Amino acid sequence: MKAVLGLEDGTIIKGTGFGAEGTACGELVFTTQFTGYEEALTDPSYKGQILMFTYPLIGNYGVSGERVQSDNIHAEGLVVREACKKPYHYKSTRSIHKFLEDEGKPGIEGVDTRMLTIGARERGTMRAALITGSDDGEEAVNIARDLPQITDEELISLVTCKEPHFIPGAEGAWKGISKRKHAVVVDLGIKRSIINNLHNRGIDLTLVPATAKPAEIASHEPDILIISNGPGNPEKAKDAINAVKAFVGTIPVCGICFGHQIISLAMGARTYKLKFGHRGGNQPVKDLVENRIFITSQNHGYAVDADSLDGTGLNVRYLNANDRTVEGVSHKNLDIFSVQFHPEAQAGPLDTEGTFFGKVVKVLGGEA
Numbered sequence: 001m002k003a004v005l006g007l008e009d010g011t012i013i014k015g016t017g018f019g020a021e022g023t024a025c026g027e028l029v030f031t032t033q034f035t036g037y038e039e040a041l042t043d044p045s046y047k048g049q050i051l052m053f054t055y056p057l058i059g060n061y062g063v064s065g066e067r068v069q070s071d072n073i074h075a076e077g078l079v080v081r082e083a084c085k086k087p088y089h090y091k092s093t094r095s096i097h098k099f100l101e102d103e104g105k106p107g108i109e110g111v112d113t114r115m116l117t118i119g120a121r122e123r124g125t126m127r128a129a130l131i132t133g134s135d136d137g138e139e140a141v142n143i144a145r146d147l148p149q150i151t152d153e154e155l156i157s158l159v160t161c162k163e164p165h166f167i168p169g170a171e172g173a174w175k176g177i178s179k180r181k182h183a184v185v186v187d188l189g190i191k192r193s194i195i196n197n198l199h200n201r202g203i204d205l206t207l208v209p210a211t212a213k214p215a216e217i218a219s220h221e222p223d224i225l226i227i228s229n230g231p232g233n234p235e236k237a238k239d240a241i242n243a244v245k246a247f248v249g250t251i252p253v254c255g256i257c258f259g260h261q262i263i264s265l266a267m268g269a270r271t272y273k274l275k276f277g278h279r280g281g282n283q284p285v286k287d288l289v290e291n292r293i294f295i296t297s298q299n300h301g302y303a304v305d306a307d308s309l310d311g312t313g314l315n316v317r318y319l320n321a322n323d324r325t326v327e328g329v330s331h332k333n334l335d336i337f338s339v340q341f342h343p344e345a346q347a348g349p350l351d352t353e354g355t356f357f358g359k360v361v362k363v364l365g366g367e368a
């Protein structure tokens with residue numbers, strides 16, 4: 001199948017199409033993960049983005065359905081050097097070609113992903129259109145140029161849950177706890193592995209939609225408020241920002257990635273868009289309290305402005321060792337903490353699972 005990728009700067013790349021026939025539009029972002037394409041494609045935080053892997057062979061262990069982070073593929077399209085047609089793994093039930101086709105998403109292979117990644121690093125993330133079934137590059141460039149900037153897009157409503165729902169914590173998972181604890185999680189497109197991590201630690205969860213107002217959250221009688229990961233610009237998460245403002249100082253408040261950005265905004269800090277983001281499975285992060293480095297899984301395009309944290313009560317706890325951007329904050333005296341990286345990994349190293357989820361258990365009175 002013919003296929004073409006067009007970027008807003010006029011770059012046109014022809015390749016071979018796979019997956020569904022159609023047009024994908026969004027920001028072209030690159031991830032340096034070698035594996036984890038099943039998790040990444042189904043991570044709702046990739047809504048509005050075309051995902052490109054720098055690793056040259058993607059799909060070689062197929063798709064199992066066991067690693068998905070939500071019910072659907074949320075990345076708008078997939079760009080790779082080579083997509084493996086005949087995967088081999090005992091758990092593989094379909095190829096990445098079939099996965100994309102079943103989900104109605106286009107993919108393109110035969111692309112010089114290295115050149116595109118260098119371009120993104122030099123010129124910043126660009127809007128792009130991926131067309132399969134045609135190789136009209138000019139049309140792809142025109143579509144890309146007409147797209148809204150992701151900063152202005154409202155993507156949360158496309159991935160949040162529609163109704164609140166309750167998930168009981170796993171039995172017997174807690175140590176040193178006399179009473180079950182209940183977390184209300186604002187679902188801005190939560191990854192399944194975050195839910196599983198909290199569930200496995202015995203915490204009862206109520207997931208609420210992105211639009212939940214403080215009174216609705218309060219009616220669930222939370223012991224802790226958790227803000228999830230999610231797509232797009234954190235400034236668009238107005239209700240979640242208000243929810244954080246309403247509960248800080250009354251119960252512990254914590255968040256992951258989008259949640260970290262939202263908590264920082266609610267406390268009076270600012271966020272900004274990074275030139276090309278951090279997406280990959282080996283981002284080094286320095287813990288300024290314990291003076292050690294973690295290798296982390298990441299997927300974000302925005303960051304919290306360190307200077308804007310002055311006067312918010314939030315301290316920088318974690319720093320990215322590559323570019324020294326903020327990777328996590330904690331409050332000077334209140335139970336408020338958040339991380340920009342992904343402690344649930346999936347895919348990626350599990351090294352920070354305990355640091356974040358263990359801390360959730362600890363602030364609820366358990367043994368981490």
Ligand SMILES: NC(=O)CC[C@H](N)C(=O)O
Nearest residue numbers: 229230232257258301302
């Ligand atoms: N994984 C996430 O939660 C991403 C957060 C936000 N959309 C960003 O790109 O920075």
